[in-house]
Amino acid sequence: GAVVSQHPSWVICKSGTSVKIECRSLDFQATTMFWYRQFPKQSLMLMATSNEGSKATYEQGVEKDKFLINHASLTLSTLTVTSAHPEDSSFYICSGVGQGISLSNQPQHFGDGTRLSIL
Amino acid sequence: TQLLEQSPQFLSIQEGENLTVYCNSSSVFSSLQWYRQEPGEGPVLLVTVVTGGEVKKLKRLTFQFGDARKDSSLHITAAQTGDTGLYLCVVGNAGNMLTFGGGTRLMVKP
Numbered sequence: 001g002a003v004v005s006q007h008p009s010w011v012i013c014k015s016g017t018s019v020k021i022e023c024r025s026l027d028f029q030a031t032t033m034f035w036y037r038q039f040p041k042q043s044l045m046l047m048a049t050s051n052e053g054s055k056a057t058y059e060q061g062v063e064k065d066k067f068l069i070n071h072a073s074l075t076l077s078t079l080t081v082t083s084a085h086p087e088d089s090s091f092y093i094c095s096g097v098g099q100g101i102s103l104s105n106q107p108q109h110f111g112d113g114t115r116l117s118i119l
Numbered sequence: 120t121q122l123l124e125q126s127p128q129f130l131s132i133q134e135g136e137n138l139t140v141y142c143n144s145s146s147v148f149s150s151l152q153w154y155r156q157e158p159g160e161g162p163v164l165l166v167t168v169v170t171g172g173e174v175k176k177l178k179r180l181t182f183q184f185g186d187a188r189k190d191s192s193l194h195i196t197a198a199q200t201g202d203t204g205l206y207l208c209v210v211g212n213a214g215n216m217l218t219f220g221g222g223t224r225l226m227v228k229p
Contacts (some may be wrong), residue, residue, distance in 0.1 A: 004161070006161070010121070034217075041224060042221070042222065043205075043207060043219050043220060043221045043222035044162070044207065044219050046219070047217075084138045093161050093162075095161070095162075107152065107163070107164040107167060107216075108152075108154075108162075108209075109164075110154075110161030110163070111161050112159070112160050112161045113159065113160065113161050115159070
């Protein structure tokens with residue numbers, strides 16, 4: 001099946017640090033990539049949707065200047081958490097969707113997530 | 120805004136028991152996907168259903184899509200410890216919008 005590689009898997013850093021998370025589709029072209037945040041024992045919360053070559057669409061309440069998303073190629077999207085603070089600590093997951101007519105009928109291929117811990 | 124509810128939120132059973140998880144929407148959707156997520160990993164797709172009344176089987180898992188396209192169920196027969204995880208339903212509508220359910224956390228004890 002399609003593989004999405006997400007790195008790093010775990011990051012621990014001091015408050016004020018900016019952290020970049022990479023999401024790569026290894027064997028397919030991801031025209032659309034999603035970024036999610038997940039709190040312990042809860043479902044995924046969509047943060048933003050990005051299409052290759054265009055600006056990301058952020059969900060209500062998500063600060064676009066705080067969570068910078070770049071989707072420069074069909075196989076790579078990055079999420080940068082700028083000036084991270086303890087409240088940004090969470091599990092961040094990306095997913096990629098290949099080319100197709102209807103987004104809702106296609107499977108999302110998820111990365112294994114990044115655990116971000118801000119001290 | 121489409122509301123999507125999953126029930127139960129948490130389920131703890133013994134190995135060998137059967138269980139059913141439900142996903143109910145406030146409005147009609149065009150497709151529904153079920154995912155399973157294990158701790159520390161990303162969700163993995165189990166099935167996609169698009170036709171009202173559709174039933175799909177995946178070994179001990181049976182997925183049903185309601186005739187009215189507003190609900191779905193996942194039934195697991197003779198649960199095993201390897202079935203432990205977070206089960207998520209995701210619905211899509213004609214506007215290419217995806218909505219996640221709140222998840223059902225399943226724990227199967229040996």
